[in-house]
Every structure is written in structure tokens, then in C-alpha cells.
Amino acid sequence: xxxxxxxxxxxxxxxxxxxxxxxxxxxxxxxxxxxxxxxxxxxxxxxxxxxxxxxxxxxxxxxxxxxxxxxxxxxxxxxxxxxxxxxxxxxxxxxxxxxxxxxxxxxxxxxxxxxxxxxxxxxxxxxxxxxxxxxxxxxxxxxxxxxxxxxxxxxxxxxxxxxxxxxxxxxxxxxxxxxxxxxxxxxxxxxxxxxxxxxxxxxxxxxxxxxxxxxxxxxxxxxxxxxxxxxxxxxxxxxxxxxxxxxxxxxxxxxxxxxxxxxxxxxxxxxxxxxxxxxxxxxxxxxxxxxxxxxxxxxxxxxxxxxxxxxxxxxxxxxxxxxxxxxxxxxxxxx
Ligand SMILES: [Zn+2]
Numbered sequence: 001x002x003x004x005x006x007x008x009x010x011x012x013x014x015x016x017x018x019x020x021x022x023x024x025x026x027x028x029x030x031x032x033x034x035x036x037x038x039x040x041x042x043x044x045x046x047x048x049x050x051x052x053x054x055x056x057x058x059x060x061x062x063x064x065x066x067x068x069x070x071x072x073x074x075x076x077x078x079x080x081x082x083x084x085x086x087x088x089x090x091x092x093x094x095x096x097x098x099x100x101x102x103x104x105x106x107x108x109x110x111x112x113x114x115x116x117x118x119x120x121x122x123x124x125x126x127x128x129x130x131x132x133x134x135x136x137x138x139x140x141x142x143x144x145x146x147x148x149x150x151x152x153x154x155x156x157x158x159x160x161x162x163x164x165x166x167x168x169x170x171x172x173x174x175x176x177x178x179x180x181x182x183x184x185x186x187x188x189x190x191x192x193x194x195x196x197x198x199x200x201x202x203x204x205x206x207x208x209x210x211x212x213x214x215x216x217x218x219x220x221x222x223x224x225x226x227x228x229x230x231x232x233x234x235x236x237x238x239x240x241x242x243x244x245x246x247x248x249x250x251x252x253x254x255x256x257x258x259x260x261x262x263x264x265x266x267x268x269x270x271x272x273x274x275x276x277x278x279x280x281x282x283x284x285x286x287x288x289x290x291x292x293x294x295x296x297x298x299x300x301x302x303x304x305x306x307x308x309x310x311x312x313x314x315x316x317x318x319x320x321x322x323x324x325x326x327x328x329x330x331x332x333x334x335x
Contacts, residue, residue, distance in 0.1 A: 037221035043092030043240050045247060045324040046127055046333070047294070047309055049084035049301065050102025050145065051109060051117035052319075056081045061297070062256060064264045083297040084320065085114065085145045088249050089129065090240055092327050095219050096129065097136045098156070099238050099249040100296065103148025105195050108183070112145075118316035120149050126315045127323075127333035136218060140251020140296065141232040142168055142200055143191035143269075150199040158203035160234070161226060162213045165200075167233025167270070168192050188270050212236065225286070227253040229272040230279035237279065239286050242325040246287050247308075249294040253279040257295035257306055267297065294324075 058078045059066025068076040088099035102120055103109060109117050121131050134153040139146055142164050150158060171189035174180045184190040203209040210216075216224045221241030228234055230253035238249040253276060254260060255267035260280045265273045283293040291307060302312035302320040312322040313335050323334045 036217060037241055039093075039220050041093045041220040041241060042243050042327045043090050043095075043097075043221070043325075044327045044330045045091075045240065045242060046089040046321060047301070047324055048087050048089065048102075048120070048123040048315065048321040049116075049319050050087055050120070050149075051085055051114035053081075053083040053085070053297070054113045054115050056083050062259060062264055062266045063268075081299045083299055084301045086294070086296050086298075086301060087120065087123075088238075088294060089124065089127070090222070091129070091330070092221075093219060095136060095222070096134045097138065097219070097222070098134055098153060099138050099294075100140050100146040100251055101137060101149040101152065103145050103196075104152075105144065105148055105193075108144050108148075108193065108195075111183070114145070116318035116320075118319040120152050122316040123319060123321060126313075126321065126335050129333075137203075138218070138224060138236070138238050138249075139164075139200070140237070140249065140253065141235045142196065143232065143252070144193065144196045145191070146251055146296070147196055147199050151202055156208070158200070158209040159212055159216070159218060159224060159236075160200060160209060161228070161236050162211050162234065163226070163228050164232060164234025164236075165211065168197065168200075170233075172197070186269065190269070225282055227275065227279040227282065229270065229275040231255070231267065231269050231271055231276070233270060235279070237282060243327065244325045245292055247292045247294055247324070248283045248286050250279060250283065251296045254283070254293050254295040255297045257290070257293060257298040257308075258300065260293045260295070261290045 058081055061081050065075050067079045085102055087102045090097040131152045134156040137153050137156045138159040180189045182189045182193040212224055214226045223239040225237040227237050235253045240247045252267055259266035298306050300306040301309045302322055304310045308324055309322040315321050
């Protein structure tokens, strides 16, 4: 781990605050707007996993489900979780939208023991879709395993919360390296190494980003909800109208679907667990329950145990995918 602590990018870190100001000057910040879907647009949704985090200690993911030797409680009897890194692919109207992007930076993927990685282009080819056709990329937050393939979508607008950019800049510029180190697991700048920050700011510098401040409707029947501090400073959710009712994508505000169902905190980072629970509640309010909450790292993904993802397959390099729902008239793309 020590060798990774020297990974810094001082020049970029120095100019980040300036970039932030420039971007705010040139990119619209749109105030809260009510969700609207006059045409009744419904979207098709697929899920693919970028890779699988192997053998994550149960308590490191969900503290209330930590392994307790000798315990007879089922929630304390599992030693490790296998955690997918889920990416949403959403198609309907004139839009092809990604919710999170996974990652491709092999040094970090290996360091974090994430196996069965596959490039997003190959995963999309399985369902006959192309990265070039993606119109919008919404990142639930800016961490490496979610924001690491943004540049695979050259024609897409990036949607990121202003609070996330502020949080990244604050953490990277903090003078204490225990706060500002970027290759680690829990502290504020963890998961924001230079190659990842470049992915986000590359879009901003190319004038291909919308910096969102709170709620925003980004297409008919598709709305961003803020979930600030539910995982990171500027975490955000995405509501999507579908034939199986509204889905709510949550990235790491929704690391565990079982966590939402059972009201247990999961995958705390800079998390205010109160805000995480309010993000859970948002899903109940928007979708009417917990079944349609789309989780980033649910261990039951691609099995019957997580019904939304049960219609699944194994794709490139052993990575899994699922057809979640189809819009009227959209044929199945299941391989
Ligand atoms: Zn994550």
C-alpha cells in the first residue's frame, strides 16, 4: 500500500479550485424543477458489472452484518461478500444514458482485488449498443470504481453535483495527508486519484458537463435527486420511468439493496448515516417500496435473490449482466 501513497498530481491539485470556478462560470446550474413526463416516456434498463470485489469482509461492508464467530444469527454468519460494481444502461426516447461507468485503471482494480473486469465497450457490444451513442453520463459519485470510464463516452454530457466537485477539491487540498491521500479505503480523498479526477475534469474542460446543484430533470421521466453525504459529499440518485414502475439508481448511497430493505447502513465513506437513511427513504417515496432501488454493490446481484437483476447472463471475462426492463416496442437484447 505504501508505494501508492506517493501517487499525487500536484499541478492538477493546484489548478482544481480555478477549474471549479471556471466551470461554474460557464456551465448552467439549474434550480429544482418538478419531475415531468407528459409523453409518458418509458425506458429500457440493463445492468452490467465492471468487475467483482473479491472476498470483502462482511463487517467492512455492512457493520451490522459483521461475522461473529459462534453466532447463531444469520446476519452475523457470513465471513466475506463478493461485491459487483454495477453500471446502469438506460435507453428510451432520444437518449442512451449511463448511470455510473465502472473503471478501467488496472493498477487500482488489481490493488482492490476486483476480478472478472471487462471493458464497458465489450459489455455494451453484447447487447448491441455503442459507447459513442451514449448521450448522457450521470455519476452517482466521483469514486474510482464509478467514474473511471467516463472518457469511453466521447459524445455524452456528464452530470455531476457541484457538491461532489467541492468535496473532491476540499479533500485533495487538505494539508493533512491522512485526509488528502487518494489511494485508500475510508478517508475523504480515498478513491479520487489523479487518473479518476482527470476523467471528471476532462469533461468539464471540454465543455461537456452539466454541474447540478440539487434536483434536475434531465429528460422526460428521468430526474436527478441529490443525496449529499449519503456516501460522498455530492452523491446523487437517478429516477427513471419504466414499465415496471419508477426505478431509483443510487450508486453507493445504495451500496446494498438488502441494506435498503432491512434499513442497515452499508459501505460508509464520508457517510452521514442519517443522510444514507434519508436516501433509502427517498427510494420508498419515489418507487413505493424497496424492490426498484438499484444498488451499486449488492452481493445478491444477478441472482433471484435480487429480483430486479434476476434475468442475467455471464458476458466478457466472466462479468455479469442483466436485462432489468424493456420499454414498449423494445426487443430483448439478452444474449
Ligand atoms: Zn463503489
